[in-house]
Amino acid sequence: MAAPVDLELKKAFSELQVKMIDTQQKVKIADLQIDQLGRVQKHNKLTQAEISTLPNNTRLYEGVGRMFILQSKEEINNLLLDKQKTADNKIKELEVKNKSYDCNYSSMNPR
Numbered sequence: 547m548a549a550p551v552d553l554e555l556k557k558a559f560s561e562l563q564v565k566m567i568d569t570q571q572k573v574k575i576a577d578l579q580i581d582q583l584g585r586v587q588k589h590n591k592l593t594q595a596e597i598s599t600l601p602n603n604t605r606l607y608e609g610v611g612r613m614f615i616l617q618s619k620e621e622i623n624n625l626l627l628d629k630q631k632t633a634d635n636k637i638k639e640l641e642v643k644n645k646s647y648d649c650n651y652s653s654m655n656p657r
Contacts, residue, residue: 569647572643572647573644573647573648576640576643576644576647577644579636579640580637580640580641580644583633583636583637583640584637586629586633587630587633587634587637590626590629590630590633591630593626594623594626594627597619597622597623597626598623600619602619604619606618606619606622608621608622608625
């Protein structure tokens with residue numbers, strides 16, 4: 547009678563291992579996305595700093611696909627602020643997901 551219990555236990559353990567590996571991969575992906583968004587934020591801040599030093603009558607162009615569109619300094623600044631806010635929100639969402647993955651992983655992997 548011990549054999550069926552062992553098979554069930556073995557199956558449950560293998561399912562748990564699959565879930566643990568999946569969770570670890572999701573955590574790594576979320577960390578990579580957070581790093582990428584951090585680089586986007588840094589790029590936006592540097593661009594804003596450079597644009598702020600330019601005179602108001604400077605012609606600025608926004609890259610759109612293969613072309614460039616003439617934009618005012620204010621419009622470019624607003625666009626950068628929007629990108630910054632979007633990146634901030636995505637980072638917060640990913641950090642919340644990452645915490646939930648960590649909770650799931652720690653409940654699967656008691657030390």
